[in-house]
Amino acid sequence: MALRRLLQRSSINHISSRVLPSCIHSFCAAASPSEPIRATLFPGDGIGPEIAESVKQVFNAAGVPIEWEEHFVGDKVDPRTESLLTWESLESVRRNGVGLKGPMATPIGKGHRSLNLTLRKELGLYANVRPCYSLPGYKTRYDGVNLVTIRENTEGEYSGLEHQVVRGVVESLKIITRQASLRVAEYAFHYAKTNGRQRVSAIHKANIMRKTDGLFLKCCREVAEKYPEITYEEVIIDNCCMMLVKNPTLFDVLVMPNLYGDIISDLCAGLIGGLGLTPSCNIGEGGIALAEAVHGSAPDIAGKNLANPTALLLSSVMMLRHLKLSDKADRIHNAILSTIAEGNYRTVDLGGTSSTTDFTKAVCDHL
Amino acid sequence: MARRGLPLLRHILRDSAAAASAPPLLKALASAESRRSVTYMPRPGDGTPRAVTLIPGDGIGPLVTGAVRQVMEAMHAPVYFETYEVHGDMDTVPPEVIQSIRKNKVCLKGGLATPVGGGVSSLNVQLRKELDLYASLVHCFNLPGLPTRHQNVDIVVIRENTEGEYSGLEHEVVPGVVESLKVMTKFCSERIAKYAFEYAYLNNRKKVTAVHKANIMKLADGLFLESCREVATKYPGIKYNEIIVDNCCMQLVSKPEQFDVMVTPNLYGNLVANTAAGIAGGTGVMPGGNVGQDHAVFEQGASAGNVGNQKMVEKKKANPVALLLSSAMMLRHLQFPSFADRLETAVKLVILEGEYRTKDLGGDSTTQEVVDAVIAALD
Numbered sequence: 001m002a003l004r005r006l007l008q009r010s011s012i013n014h015i016s017s018r019v020l021p022s023c024i025h026s027f028c029a030a031a032s033p034s035e036p037i038r039a040t041l042f043p044g045d046g047i048g049p050e051i052a053e054s055v056k057q058v059f060n061a062a063g064v065p066i067e068w069e070e071h072f073v074g075d076k077v078d079p080r081t082e083s084l085l086t087w088e089s090l091e092s093v094r095r096n097g098v099g100l101k102g103p104m105a106t107p108i109g110k111g112h113r114s115l116n117l118t119l120r121k122e123l124g125l126y127a128n129v130r131p132c133y134s135l136p137g138y139k140t141r142y143d144g145v146n147l148v149t150i151r152e153n154t155e156g157e158y159s160g161l162e163h164q165v166v167r168g169v170v171e172s173l174k175i176i177t178r179q180a181s182l183r184v185a186e187y188a189f190h191y192a193k194t195n196g197r198q199r200v201s202a203i204h205k206a207n208i209m210r211k212t213d214g215l216f217l218k219c220c221r222e223v224a225e226k227y228p229e230i231t232y233e234e235v236i237i238d239n240c241c242m243m244l245v246k247n248p249t250l251f252d253v254l255v256m257p258n259l260y261g262d263i264i265s266d267l268c269a270g271l272i273g274g275l276g277l278t279p280s281c282n283i284g285e286g287g288i289a290l291a292e293a294v295h296g297s298a299p300d301i302a303g304k305n306l307a308n309p310t311a312l313l314l315s316s317v318m319m320l321r322h323l324k325l326s327d328k329a330d331r332i333h334n335a336i337l338s339t340i341a342e343g344n345y346r347t348v349d350l351g352g353t354s355s356t357t358d359f360t361k362a363v364c365d366h367l
Numbered sequence: 368m369a370r371r372g373l374p375l376l377r378h379i380l381r382d383s384a385a386a387a388s389a390p391p392l393l394k395a396l397a398s399a400e401s402r403r404s405v406t407y408m409p410r411p412g413d414g415t416p417r418a419v420t421l422i423p424g425d426g427i428g429p430l431v432t433g434a435v436r437q438v439m440e441a442m443h444a445p446v447y448f449e450t451y452e453v454h455g456d457m458d459t460v461p462p463e464v465i466q467s468i469r470k471n472k473v474c475l476k477g478g479l480a481t482p483v484g485g486g487v488s489s490l491n492v493q494l495r496k497e498l499d500l501y502a503s504l505v506h507c508f509n510l511p512g513l514p515t516r517h518q519n520v521d522i523v524v525i526r527e528n529t530e531g532e533y534s535g536l537e538h539e540v541v542p543g544v545v546e547s548l549k550v551m552t553k554f555c556s557e558r559i560a561k562y563a564f565e566y567a568y569l570n571n572r573k574k575v576t577a578v579h580k581a582n583i584m585k586l587a588d589g590l591f592l593e594s595c596r597e598v599a600t601k602y603p604g605i606k607y608n609e610i611i612v613d614n615c616c617m618q619l620v621s622k623p624e625q626f627d628v629m630v631t632p633n634l635y636g637n638l639v640a641n642t643a644a645g646i647a648g649g650t651g652v653m654p655g656g657n658v659g660q661d662h663a664v665f666e667q668g669a670s671a672g673n674v675g676n677q678k679m680v681e682k683k684k685a686n687p688v689a690l691l692l693s694s695a696m697m698l699r700h701l702q703f704p705s706f707a708d709r710l711e712t713a714v715k716l717v718i719l720e721g722e723y724r725t726k727d728l729g730g731d732s733t734t735q736e737v738v739d740a741v742i743a744a745l746d
Binding site: 140141142157158160162163164167168169170171172173174175176177178179205207208209210211212215237238239241242243244245246259262263264265266267269270271274275 | 481482489492516517532533535537538539542543544545546547548549550551552553554580583584585586587590612613614616617618619620621634635637638640641642644645646649650669670
């Protein structure tokens with residue numbers, strides 16, 4: 001009896017450790033604690049390699065069972081992907097199911113797609129999750145911020161479908177589909193439930209854009225019925241902006257279409273101290289998670305050991321939580337927060353004088 | 368305008384700190400007399416009362432427009448109101464209202480509620496399209512005495528009001544897929560850019576910032592930017608720069624003092640105006656209006672998409688400051704600058720003293736108490 005149960009359990013482990021790409025409803029890849037998990041790492045440009053190094057050091061110090069597969073952005077356009085990212089890099093992310101991306105500077109020029117667009121389209125990254133919380137010890141004008149913005153990442157106003165009707169008249173299409181709206185609403189409520197959040201607010205402008213945002217709201221309402229324990233509300237976007245700058249503690253989880261999500265998530269990042277401190281994670285079909293740092297590549301301080309690795313570190317913590325390695329995630333998270341709270345080791349952008357390596361060492365010491 | 372009131376208030380504060388014996392208010396009023404600007408010489412007959420269309424609207428609208436009416440009467444301002452009832456659930460704006468506005472050229476209005484997701488198109492938008500009020504202006508500034516998280520805010524947001532994302536052209540392609548058209552034309556982009564620069568020129572503003580998302584919407588917002596750049600070359604004395612809308616919102620919450628005049632297309636303008644209003648004190652105090660070639664409609668600057676909740680209406684605790692300041696803007700538009708100055712100074716004094724403030728500003732007064740305080744503060 002016990003032997004059969006043991007055999008059953010080991011076979012389930014064996015199946016679940018492989019990510020099934022056709023299973024749309026699995027949101028998280030399961031982790032088997034014995035073997036190391038492979039994850040793709042895109043260090044990126046500019047300060048990217050330095051902060052990626054920080055992440056690797058902290059993970060080593062914490063004993064996280066992750067094996068990194070590093071991929072770099074080349075300078076030749078790969079015809080299979082029409083961009084500077086190679087097919088191998090994308091395949092690696094698809095295979096591993098998780099990835100971490102540093103800042104990438106899109107070179108100006110024609111003949112290739114933007115790097116972010118390539119990743120998004122090829123990996124089907126449909127939701128961008130950005131938790132924004134006030135970092136204890138780093139004071140901004142806003143205290144007690146603790147919200148998560150979940151933004152639909154594939155359609156909406158950013159479909160890229162524009163054309164000139166006649167000279168001087170341009171039309172741009174905003175597309176909202178039931179499928180994409182349902183998908184992101186499902187993820188939002190699932191995230192709220194698994195992270196113990198009480199309330200989900202859908203942000204819209206359905207009083208003016210009645211059919212498009214109306215469809216988005218309808219989908220959110222449908223999903224809300226399946227989660228009766230989570231409060232659901234709808235907020236018009238201008239009201240939301242105003243409430244965010246007056247009292248950001250009023251919000252918990254925000255779910256929005258593409259354009260509003262872009263603006264609101266950057267606004268929330270501004271509330272807590274900027275893009276240098278904000279983690280972000282993109283969720284794709286089949287449970288793929290690509291955590292990323294949303295700040296720029298800062299070429300002026302590249303290579304000088306001055307960069308702040310906080311954003312990438314917090315994003316890697318999000319990646320660990322997605323992999324269900326919660327205890328490691330919590331340890332690293334607490335180490336980062338206590339390092340910043342103490343204030344002895346802060347990088348230049350936070351008003352301190354430490355270098356990247358000093359800050360990383362301090363985080364490792366706090367583990 | 369806000370700028371003219373500031374030296375006066377600084378004088379008041381200095382005086383009230385210095386003189387312990389004499390009541391500071393009297394001292395302030397006395398110094399007001401001595402700080403009067405060089406006089407405005409009207410043409411004979413300019414003092415005949417002007418007719419202004421008044422639309423009380425929904426929700427808190429009737430309450431705050433009533434406040435304006437009371438203050439105007441107390442000042443004996445040369446305006447008289449022709450009131451028309453319009454409510455958000457009507458199908459269209461009644462034609463007699465439009466006729467009245469066309470005749471009077473100036474209108475003061477409370478908010479009109481827009482049903483969410485329903486079959487009726489917003490009456491606010493209809494009114495703007497009908498009268499071709501293509502520029503919406505919101506002035507967001509710190510009121511002295513009102514504590515906010517950000518200081519030194521003085522931003523004017525000029526927003527294109529007729530096209531862009533709010534064209535209302537939507538259709539269902541197949542079940543489950545809906546398309547909405549965002550239309551940008553060179554004609555509208557050019558005229559809003561011209562209005563923004565002309566406003567900056569006439570009001571001694573130093574910088575105009577265009578807000579856009581042209582890295583993603585290359586053709587649509589690219590057209591907007593092109594028009595702004597063209598107009599900028601005609602005003603070499605005014606600095607011009609461009610900022611992407613998400614970066615703009617981030618900068619607004621961290622360093623709002625860098626912005627002066629902002630010109631934006633329709634949707635971004637809505638967001639930026641509400642954000643700027645929020646950081647400078649809230650939608651209850653920001654004045655604004657819509658202006659076109661021939662007509663002007665003054666209303667609360669940024670209303671955050673609502674007309675106040677039922678409780679506020681019942682308890683009569685709506686904030687009349689925004690509409691009072693908008694009516695001061697209207698008086699200036701009608702070329703009655705001294706009445707406008709008096710009204711603004713009175714409102715600012717009431718806010719500065721802090722005794723009569725409504726709930727959104729941290730106090731507990733009713734609308735009527737604030738109005739009485741303003742009337743008492745008029746000189």
